[in-house]
Amino acid sequence: MFVGLRRNLAMLFGRRPPRMQVGALCVRGTRGERQVLMITSRGTGRWIIPKGWPMKGRGLAEAAAQEAWEEAGVRGDVAATEIGRYHYGKAQDAGFSVPCEVRVFLLTVDDLATDFPETSERRRKWFAPDEAAKLVAEPELAALLQQLNRDRI
Template sequence: MSDLVARTGRHQQRYEEGYRLIAGCIPFRFRDMEQNGDDTSEKIVEVLMINSTSGPGLLFPKGGWENDETVKEAAVREAIEEAGVRGDIVHFLGYYPFKSKTLQDEFSPEGLCRAAMFALFVKEELDCWPEQSRRKRSWLTIPEAIECCRHPWMRKVLEEGFSKWHEDGMVSTINNNDD
């Protein structure tokens, strides 16, 4: 995959019951935080958000799930195209319906979308990626990300899906995926 090019167009898009099917992820990493000058450190979770190309606020990488890929492959592809990161999908966060003003078409005239969202553990930040001229990356703590999130449905993914999974012991999930 040396030539990274963003996929465009809708001829490969998946639809189901009037919904355009979307795949996306919350890219994340751990940052060590020193504790009161002693030798212990706590791991802080940071999530990666990108700017919206259609207005203020930040969002997570997401886009159409296409016919020639699995939903996980689509989420990984979107992370590379929009945010310029590679990593491992470590957890399915859920399905989140939303309505899009910009994604109305003949198959979904009301712009109904259903996003399958995943947690993606970032292992590499690319220097060059397909949408780098249109996107800026921002690493944020979860509270900062909740504050900056452009779309209510993405805030819900972060608060209900990602944060709940994080509190329930995500580290063990990631460690078990390193096989």
């Protein structure tokens, strides 16, 4: 409901719709006892999920899984359909931010590598979904994390 409203308001006021990104909500454990893997952003060190731009020649879920590998060293089974979306402002070097909409895919972790492309640039840690929800800056992402804890995803 709010996604359509935001897009219509953006168009009404001459702003472009948000840029699309893909993200992986990396989980382990069984329902009711799940944990989610969070990583730190490179710039601010905030807790986030692995995310990035869609990739030519890959579906959105496949691109989310690739981002999970590059940013968190995760391999596993990614769901083909998104579990939700959230919005944030991607900070730019010039001092402004670009509005982004992240399409989130659930990834069940099979393997966690010790060496991966962004090993030296990020920290990673497992959290209970409610704890992770308290750490993120994006309310819509927090809501997705809370749904995971309540077995709605």
